[in-house]
Each structure stands twice: as structure tokens, then as C-alpha cells.
Amino acid sequence: MSEVYNWQLGRKMAYPYAEAHPDRQFAFVININRCLGCQTCTMACKSTWTFAHGQEHMWWTNVESKPYGGYPRNWDVRILELLDRADPGGMKWGGAAAGKAPYGEYQGTTVFEAAGTRAARPQASERVLGYLPSDEEWATPNLHEDAAPSPDGQRGQWVRDGGSALPEHKSWFFYLARLCNHCSYPACLAACPRQAIYKRHEDGIVLIDQERCRGYRKCVEACPYKKSMYRPTTRTSEKCIACYPRVEGRDPETRGAPMETRCMAACIGQVRLQGLVQIAPDGTWMEERQHPLYYLVNVAKVALPLYPQFGTSPNGFYIPPRWVRRDYLKQMFGPGVDHAIEAYMVPDRELLAVLQLFRRDNRIIYRYALEEGPKVWETEIHGKPFTMYDDTVIAFGRDGKELFRTNVEEPLYVRPPERINYV
Ligand code: SF4
Ligand code: SF4
Ligand code: SF4
Secondary structure: OEEEEEOOOOEEEEEOOOOOOOOEEEEEEEEHHHOOOOOHHHHHHHHHHOOOOOOOOOOOOEEEEEOOOOOOOOHHHHHHHHHHHHOOOOOOEEOOOEOOEEOEEEOOOOHHHHHOOHHHOOOEOOOOEOOOOOHHHHOOOOOOOOOOOOOOOOOOOOOOOOOOOOOOOOOOOEEEEEOOOOOOOOHHHHHOOOOOEEEOOOOOOEEEOOOOOOOOOHHHHHOOOOOEEEEOOOOEEEEOOOOHHHHOOOOHHHOOOOEOOHHHHOOOOOOEEEEEEEEOOOOOEOOOOOOHHHHHHHHOOOOEEOOHHHOOOOOEEEEOOOOOOHHHHHHHHOOOHHHHHHHHHOOOHHHHHHHHHOOOOOEOOOEEEEEOOOEEEEEEEOOEEEEEEOOEEEEEOOOOOEEEEEEOOOOOOOOOHHHOOOO
16 A cells, blocks of 8 residues: 545555556536436436446446435445444544635545554455445336435425525435546555556546456445446446547537536536646645636535545535535535535625636636626625626637636626517
8 A cells, every 4th residue: 555645534544556647637516405306417428428238237327316315326335334343433624724725634544544444344455445236226217306304313204394495405316427437546546456447647537448447346345435337238337428529529510529417418417527637746736826626626615525534536526515414415525515515505705706707608618707797686694795797707728719708797698579479
């Protein structure tokens, strides 16, 4: 095992390979508050990459209703239980949030560190703590859709009188859209005995070499997010490829410009933003103040990693849902939850503008700029003053040229009387 720095944990951790990072990293932000669970992203991926024989059970991107849904079934509860068995009560955070440790320091055990512990066996493989889901667990990707927990834990019950005042609704659920996180320390890669999995230097995308893979399923067992899947017809494992031909700019639509993935571009709710961020030698994100992903994750700190305690340093980040129990959210997204929700509920001028960049164009945004506009509205939200300005936010591509510009205030179109209900 080597020692590597994991900025999401705010500390060094054990990993089977030496520290090595790409120049740029594929990353994305999903705003859970606006996801409507329409599954358009799910079907966009399915119809592009996993429609063949042997891939029937594969959903490289999926949207599950939390807290009960999960694909494969109960994947996160299973991993959390294994981690807790390896280090009972250990999943805690401490220390001050600062600099290269934006969430403080994780004091528990990661899936890599737990692998060697006696308490973790027999589930731990040599390198990564994990488990192999059964065929039955893979078979029901959308079980418990739209099911809310009851306050007293009774099955099928919920709060019927509303109970829906912030900061926490009494009945709640939310949609968690997931895909491979193209982790900085991939557990799938760490576990593969054939070195068939690699992380690309140019964009950090994690791929499985189908020629080298022998279908041992060590990656399926090791990935804590369960985003590597076995295909019986080819006897190899497959996973999300981050739509790399699009990211490379090889889709004719954008004429060479890097393009967002299928699941990002198809998003009806406009909740997804994907890009490529620059990575420093220690794995932290290089300062790119005007990069929208850098801004959301490192400046506004409104988007948080999914289960950072697993230790893979996932590159998928989420704006947490503001109506959900905070203890549940903190287990899922770490200690940054309170700040992220406060920032999202009463967004400042820049955050409100950057949020307008989601899904306005298929091309990947590398930089944004703001042009200030007039004040259009002011009010109070949860006791805090909120002012809205009709600023213009401008997006730029890899070549530095403008991709598009959009305003904070949406335009109002009034249908002329002669066009009402026209056929
Ligand atoms: S999410 Fe899983 S499959 Fe994807 S890179 Fe991370 S460990 Fe590998
Ligand atoms: S990035 Fe591409 S391959 Fe990966 S889940 Fe999305 S659509 Fe599927
Ligand atoms: S397409 Fe967008 S809004 Fe619809 S389920 Fe997927 S992430 Fe949510």
C-alpha cells in the first residue's frame, strides 16, 4: 500500500498504487433539488451504450429514490454496514475545515484501509472492502420509487397533514441520479488483478480494457458505488465510459469542441453540469476561479461529494436536497451539508448566475464571466435578505471563445391575443 493525499478526507490514506493524477479530471455537479426523477438521463445512456445482449441489467446511469431505492438494491446500506463492522462507530469527521481539507478530517476507515482489518473479513478482498451483489439485487433498479419514510418507522405510512416546513420535512424522499464517479482513487482499478482498468492522463476517465479483462469481477466487488457491472455474454466487466468520444470532441455536432455526455445533455430538469477541471500534483483542484465546477465545489461550496468516507475521492458532486433530514444527508455527503444548503437556499449574486449555466449548451464550459445587470427584486428568505439582479453570465469553451450568454431573470413572453390557442 502507498500513502496518497485525499483532499475530500483532509488527510493521507492508504491506496494500493502510488499517487498519480491526470492533467484534467472529468467531473460533474448534479443539483438534487431540481431533479424530477424523469429517467431521461437513464434512458439516454441505455439507448446509447447498453442495449445489447448481456447488458439487460446494466444501467450505467440510474436515478434511485432515496432513502429506500438503490441500484443494486441497498448498495449504500451494505457498504456502510461493512465499513462500520470494520471500524465500529468510526465514520466521524473532526478538525477544522480549511484549505486542502474543505470538510475537515475524516477520522474513520476507508474501503482501502478496512480491507486489511480482521473485523472486515470475510467480505474484504486483499485490497478493497466490498461485496458482490446477487443477480436479484441487480434486477430491480427502481424499486421503492417515490416512497417516503414515516416518522415512526411504520411501513407504508407518511405524514398526511403536510409536515413540510423547512428546514426538514417530516415526510421526505429525493431522487439520487448516479453514474460512475471516475474517482481519483478508483476502487475498481485498485482491485483488478489483471491491471485491465486504467485512468486516462488527459481527462481522468476510468476505463476497462475489454481485451485484458477476464471477468474476475473484482471491480464489481470493490466499487463501493457499484458502478462496474459484469456482462455474461462477453464474460467481461463493463462500466460507464464517460461518453469519451463526446468529451474528446469527436461528435460531429460540436465540430471538435468537447461535448457533455449523453446523460448530462439529455437532462430535462437542467440539473446536471459536467466539465473538466485542472488537477494539481497532490490531487487537489488547481485554482480556476472562473471555472463553474471549481466555483460550485471550492468557492461556493454548494456541491458535495457522494459518500466521501468511502475514500475513492469521487468526482461526482451534488447540491443536497434542502428538505431532507440533515443527519441522513451528512452521512451521504459529509459535514459540508449545512453550509451547502444555506448557500443554496439564499444564493448570493454570483451563485445565482452560475446556476443558470446548467444545460444551456451541449459544449463543455471551461470558464464563465459575469456582466452586472439591474436589481429586479428583493425579499427575505428564511429571515435572510435576498436580492436578485438581472446579471448576464457568459460561458466560454476550450478555445476561449464565447459559447453562449444567458440572463438570471428569465424572459417573459406574452402570447398576442390573435395567437391564443391557435391550431
Ligand atoms: S465509481 Fe466505482 S467504477 Fe467508477 S471509478 Fe469509482 S470505483 Fe471505479
Ligand atoms: S457519461 Fe455516458 S456512458 Fe457514462 S452514464 Fe452518462 S451517458 Fe452513460
Ligand atoms: S434527466 Fe435530469 S431531471 Fe430527469 S431524472 Fe435525470 S437528472 Fe433528474
